[in-house]
Amino acid sequence: MADTGSFSFFLTVCVVSCLVVTADIMRPTLVGQMFVFELKREVFQSNFRIFQTDFIPYLTHYGPITVHPMAFKCSKEWFPDLPAWLRFTQRNTSENGFLYGTPLEENVGRNTIEIIVVNKQTYDTFKERLVITVKSPGKRLPYQAEFFIPLKDIEEVLPTDVQEDIKADVQKMWGADNLEFVNITSALDRGGRVPLPLKGHHEGVYVKLGSDQYFSKCLLRIQSPGHRLECEATGNSSGDCSTCKYFDNCVNWCKSELIDLSTPVLPTPAPIPGSGVMDAGEFYDPPESPPSREFLADYLVTVMVPLALAVILCLILTYVMCCRREGVEKRDAKTPEIQLYHQRTIHSNAGELRSMAGGRAVPPPLSTLPMFNARTGERMPPLQRPFGSDSSQIPLIMAQEEPNTDTLPR
Numbered sequence: 001m002a003d004t005g006s007f008s009f010f011l012t013v014c015v016v017s018c019l020v021v022t023a024d025i026m027r028p029t030l031v032g033q034m035f036v037f038e039l040k041r042e043v044f045q046s047n048f049r050i051f052q053t054d055f056i057p058y059l060t061h062y063g064p065i066t067v068h069p070m071a072f073k074c075s076k077e078w079f080p081d082l083p084a085w086l087r088f089t090q091r092n093t094s095e096n097g098f099l100y101g102t103p104l105e106e107n108v109g110r111n112t113i114e115i116i117v118v119n120k121q122t123y124d125t126f127k128e129r130l131v132i133t134v135k136s137p138g139k140r141l142p143y144q145a146e147f148f149i150p151l152k153d154i155e156e157v158l159p160t161d162v163q164e165d166i167k168a169d170v171q172k173m174w175g176a177d178n179l180e181f182v183n184i185t186s187a188l189d190r191g192g193r194v195p196l197p198l199k200g201h202h203e204g205v206y207v208k209l210g211s212d213q214y215f216s217k218c219l220l221r222i223q224s225p226g227h228r229l230e231c232e233a234t235g236n237s238s239g240d241c242s243t244c245k246y247f248d249n250c251v252n253w254c255k256s257e258l259i260d261l262s263t264p265v266l267p268t269p270a271p272i273p274g275s276g277v278m279d280a281g282e283f284y285d286p287p288e289s290p291p292s293r294e295f296l297a298d299y300l301v302t303v304m305v306p307l308a309l310a311v312i313l314c315l316i317l318t319y320v321m322c323c324r325r326e327g328v329e330k331r332d333a334k335t336p337e338i339q340l341y342h343q344r345t346i347h348s349n350a351g352e353l354r355s356m357a358g359g360r361a362v363p364p365p366l367s368t369l370p371m372f373n374a375r376t377g378e379r380m381p382p383l384q385r386p387f388g389s390d391s392s393q394i395p396l397i398m399a400q401e402e403p404n405t406d407t408l409p410r
Contacts, residue, residue, distance in 0.1 A: 024112075024129045030137045031103050032210075034181035036158050037130065039090075039097035041070045044117045044126060068121040069093035077112040077129070086113070086132075089186075091155050093120050098158040102183045103134040110134075141210030142262040144182055145174070145219060148255035150204045151248045154186040157205045166207060166249055173241035176213040183208040208259075215258055216241075222256055 029035040045068055074088045074097075075081055082088060082099075085107050090097035099113065113130040147170070149157070156162060167179050187204035188194065195201035218241035221227055231254035244250040332340060 024131050026131050026133070028133045028135060029103060030135055031105055031108060032137050032141065032182060034102055034184060035086075035100060035132065036160070036163075036184075037099040037132075038159065039072050039074075039099065039115065039117075041096055042067045044070060044128070045119070068119050071118045071120060072097040073116040073118070074099060075114055077114045082113070083107065083111055086111070089154055089158075091153075095155065098155065099130070100158055100184060103132075105136075108134050108136060139212060140261075141180060141182065141212060142260070143212065143214055144208055144210040144259040144261065145170070145215065146183075146206055146208040146257045146259065147251040148187070148204060148206055149249060150252050151202050151250070152205045153202050154184070154205055156248075157184055157207065162249075165245055167209065169244050169249060169251075170209055172243055173216065173218060174211065174213070175216045176211040178213065179209050179211050181207070182210045206255075219258060222253065222258055227253070 027035070027037055069092075071093050072088070072090055076083055083101075085103050086099060086101040088097060088099050103111075111132040111134060113132065115128045115130055117126045117128065119125075149166075157166070163181060167181070171177065171179055183206075185206045185208075186192075187206065190206060192204060195203050221241075236252070236254055241253075
């Protein structure tokens, strides 16, 4: 009975795994509005296994699956990088990744993103496709406000629940029900400094929201001269709208900005071409040759000054080497008589030894002569050999002939 249940379970799992079809991930977005797609590790981990994580018999039999660390590599299909309007961030392999950005008018259409997932624990690789369909906006957001949140990182603002908290705080300050995220940018992309890798240090995030309703009175205070003076004096301004549900979502009002796009900005007029003829009195006649310049002072400073210093140094060295010498007579006058006597004795003895060595007629040592017998001291002529004419019978060592004899010279 147990074998039958195990076989049924195995067959069910195989059927479910065969029916699993991998399809493209479809996500629509609008021009001018923030697009965020979270790459969840637990979702992609199910693609590495034969069984899906939400398969109830598998979870009942084996228990929940531990989420493995994963690395994501995202790029446009058939291209080495992402589109210009899209960005990817992942703090480390133990956290989820995010694709985010704001498409423009020229990005309308299908954007196919290829996602390669690498499981850092099992080293499995999986590829997924994300199709982002960019559509034209149905309504414009002419009134936009950008806020700076200093106690957040970019990965902490991109989740949906955090965005909803920030939007709720801005709705209280703005008084507008229709609010949409326009852009989310890290302070590092605006020239900010990289924070220290310590707790409590964050890079900061710029959050831009838009609406079709005009700004409230408290938001308009950002543009007042008093607000600017307070920021220049103290570096911070609480303002009348400083309300935040969570302390990490509080806004730095000195780096906040209001943007009004309701009135279109007229382009700069192009210059009007003239007739090409200059007016009278404006003609410039360049000189035929540049004005003369005196280089004597530069020559003296560049050449003569170093040369004079070199001559002075040579004179000082000549005086020290030639004019400061004592001489042999003056040196001997200062030297004690007994020391001079010792020196003369050493020189005379050395000369006498050299003369004796050159004139000696001592015969060379017998040990240097050929056919010398170290034991008896006898020198044998080379033609008189007691061993006969066969040289192979001559012992190499004399001790071979008389083994009890000491052959070492004394």
